[in-house]
Amino acid sequence: MQNIETTVELPAAPSFGARLSGNIKAFLDGDVFYSFKRSPVTIIAFVVTMILFFCAIFAPWVAPYDTYNIAGLNLMDAFRPPAWVAGGDATFLLGTDDQGRDVLSAIIFGLRISLMVGFLGVLIAAVVGTILGLISGYFGGWIDALIMRIADVQLTFPAILIALMIDGIAGAVLGRAAHAESKLAVLVIAIAASLWVNFARTVRGSTLVEKNKEYVQAARVIGIHPILIMYRHVLPNVMGPVLVIATLSLAIAIITEATLSFLGVGVPVTNPSLGTLIRIGNDFLFSGEWWMTIFPGVALVILVLAVNLLGDWLRDALNPKLR
Amino acid sequence: MIDFIAQRMIQAVFVMLVVALISFSLFQFVGDPINNMVGQEATEAQREALREQLGLNDPIPIQFVKWVGNAMQGEFGISYRMGKPVDQLIAERLPATLELVFLSAILALAIGVPMGVYTGLNRYSWLSRVFLTISLIGISLPTFLIGIILILTFGVWLGWLPTFGRGGTVDLGGWQTSFLTLQGWSHIIMPAFTLALFQLTLIMRLVRAEMLEVLRTDYIKFARARGLKQRSINFGHALKNTLVPVITIMGLQIGALLAFSIITETVFQWPGMGLLIIQAIQFVDIPIMSSYLVLVALFFVLINLTVDLLYYAVDPRLRIERPGPAH
Numbered sequence: 282m283q284n285i286e287t288t289v290e291l292p293a294a295p296s297f298g299a300r301l302s303g304n305i306k307a308f309l310d311g312d313v314f315y316s317f318k319r320s321p322v323t324i325i326a327f328v329v330t331m332i333l334f335f336c337a338i339f340a341p342w343v344a345p346y347d348t349y350n351i352a353g354l355n356l357m358d359a360f361r362p363p364a365w366v367a368g369g370d371a372t373f374l375l376g377t378d379d380q381g382r383d384v385l386s387a388i389i390f391g392l393r394i395s396l397m398v399g400f401l402g403v404l405i406a407a408v409v410g411t412i413l414g415l416i417s418g419y420f421g422g423w424i425d426a427l428i429m430r431i432a433d434v435q436l437t438f439p440a441i442l443i444a445l446m447i448d449g450i451a452g453a454v455l456g457r458a459a460h461a462e463s464k465l466a467v468l469v470i471a472i473a474a475s476l477w478v479n480f481a482r483t484v485r486g487s488t489l490v491e492k493n494k495e496y497v498q499a500a501r502v503i504g505i506h507p508i509l510i511m512y513r514h515v516l517p518n519v520m521g522p523v524l525v526i527a528t529l530s531l532a533i534a535i536i537t538e539a540t541l542s543f544l545g546v547g548v549p550v551t552n553p554s555l556g557t558l559i560r561i562g563n564d565f566l567f568s569g570e571w572w573m574t575i576f577p578g579v580a581l582v583i584l585v586l587a588v589n590l591l592g593d594w595l596r597d598a599l600n601p602k603l604r
Numbered sequence: 605m606i607d608f609i610a611q612r613m614i615q616a617v618f619v620m621l622v623v624a625l626i627s628f629s630l631f632q633f634v635g636d637p638i639n640n641m642v643g644q645e646a647t648e649a650q651r652e653a654l655r656e657q658l659g660l661n662d663p664i665p666i667q668f669v670k671w672v673g674n675a676m677q678g679e680f681g682i683s684y685r686m687g688k689p690v691d692q693l694i695a696e697r698l699p700a701t702l703e704l705v706f707l708s709a710i711l712a713l714a715i716g717v718p719m720g721v722y723t724g725l726n727r728y729s730w731l732s733r734v735f736l737t738i739s740l741i742g743i744s745l746p747t748f749l750i751g752i753i754l755i756l757t758f759g760v761w762l763g764w765l766p767t768f769g770r771g772g773t774v775d776l777g778g779w780q781t782s783f784l785t786l787q788g789w790s791h792i793i794m795p796a797f798t799l800a801l802f803q804l805t806l807i808m809r810l811v812r813a814e815m816l817e818v819l820r821t822d823y824i825k826f827a828r829a830r831g832l833k834q835r836s837i838n839f840g841h842a843l844k845n846t847l848v849p850v851i852t853i854m855g856l857q858i859g860a861l862l863a864f865s866i867i868t869e870t871v872f873q874w875p876g877m878g879l880l881i882i883q884a885i886q887f888v889d890i891p892i893m894s895s896y897l898v899l900v901a902l903f904f905v906l907i908n909l910t911v912d913l914l915y916y917a918v919d920p921r922l923r924i925e926r927p928g929p930a931h
Binding site for chain 1: 867885
């Protein structure tokens with residue numbers, strides 16, 4: 282039965298390169314790119330996000346100092362204020378922390394950890410949530426009722442509380458030594474567990490709509506396996522909302538990670554994220570070393586704000602009602 | 605109506621049972637509690653006697669039923685770290701958190717609703733744009749960072765406000781309150797504002813969106829045609845109709861305030877429940893963790909139930925669907 286489909290598609294299929302350039306051209310002519318061009322705020326948000334991503338990915342080459350190299354630290358350099366403040370040193374643009382680490386480099390490496398945890402958390406949440414949403418919407422019945430009841434129950438608790446509890450439970454289950462080693466994995470799972478519900482509910486809603494359309498009915502009539510229908514026909518049509526939620530979830534995930542790290546249950550000090558840096562700096566707030574807290578904080582806010590703006594724009598751009 | 609309430613009740617009981625099961629199972633991961641309680645030289649017979657006395661030899665389901673029974677009477681065991689009964693620890697900490705949450709909710713409503721009304725009525729004024737920009741930044745600023753910025757500004761640089769603890773409290777029959785002394789107020793205002801800011805922006809955006817929607821409706825046009833005063837249209841007709849979703853969201857957000865109070869309390873070293881649970885998680889203090897889980901779940905379930913019922917009571921449209929005999 283599948284042969285019918287492939288034989289219809291095959292003669293028309295151009296080479297991969299031609300298809301790609303065709304896709305890019307279609308994208309540049311499309312509504313989404315048009316609304317992107319028309320929104321200066323979105324363009325700025327996009328550029329800022331890309332710069333931050335670039336810094337994070339190429340941190341070892343972008344950062345002026347390697348903050349992981351303890352031998353390179355000099356305690357004589359500790360507590361330097363930013364370069365433009367009296368007593369500042371031009372070689373440490375944003376100052377140094379209590380161990381003589383360059384704050385700018387620490388931020389760039391911290392950005393890396395924050396984004397990595399955020400991305401992994403959202404990725405797991407999106408995959409799990411989308412699969413459960415598809416199953417829930419497509420099959421209905423008791424499995425739908427079960428998944429949606431779990432989602433209802435979980436939605437009544439804020440993400441941060443769920444993540445905190447999962448971290449606490451992991452600490453109890455694994456014991457303290459093992460927990461310290463698996464800290465990052467636990468953090469990613471905790472964030473994913475607090476975010477999957479949004480994906481599942483949205484995908485379920487879209488699936489319920491798509492499932493009764495004629496093309497799905499037709500696919501079902503010719504006997505295509507339900508899993509294949511979901512993957513090949515329903516999934517591409519629910520990807521828009523998933524992309525929007527993923528973007529907005531990334532902002533939430535980054536904030537959740539930073540908050541947990543700030544509370545001391547997240548990323549360990551040996552491998553600091555932005556939240557960990559803020560927590561370390563917070564200890565020196567009262568002695569006047571404000572730069573150790575404020576600059577990682579500013580980096581965090583810029584990142585979250587840019588991602589939020591992109592998410593807001595994407596939601597409006599992909600919403601057919603607003604076109 | 606009865607169906608609806610019964611369904612919600614069953615769901616609430618189900619949630620509580622699941623949470624209780626999770627909380628109870630936490631205890632199964634920490635090894636034999638007897639080792640913590642007796643000395644090295646205790647004989648096997650003594651251990652066995654203690655085990656029998658504590659009911660640890662009972663089958664797990666029986667232990668669970670007993671544990672739920674104790675929890676219902678407010679007995680959650682003894683903290684591993686502090687050696688005090690958990691219910692006593694919680695009773696000491698609860699007033700601090702509840703006062704903080706209460707003041708934050710009031711602040712969020714008292715500032716958020718007028719801002720929302722203003723931005724809804726004057727869509728294109730420059731002040732509305734300022735409010736909306738602030739709200740976007742407010743949503744992107746994590747709670748703990750707001751607290752740090754406030755501490756740095758008002759505590760460290762200006763030196764106007766104290767930065768940690770509750771300061772002077774007055775004992776009202778076992779309830780320590782901050783609201784009766786000036787010093788107490790000076791301690792609570794920064795944490796309360798920190799906690800309120802996110803909810804404030806949320807309420808503002810919600811009221812604005814609702815106002816924009818309501819102002820387009822026919823009955824507002826009709827009220828204008830009747831020559832009613834602008835003021836009475838805006839507040840008597842428009843605002844009144846936006847309040848149903850605001851009440852709902854605010855009810856649900858009280859739960860979120862409780863959760864976020866954990867962060868605020870850590871930043872300001874506020875001696876409430878949040879600080880208790882953070883320390884418990886760091887030290888894997890299971891009795892406190894499990895009882896906090898149960899207590900918070902109870903709060904959330906009660907709030908959700910109340911909001912559902914309130915919604916039903918406030919919005920007549922929900923009742924029309926099935927006309928029954930008058931109550």
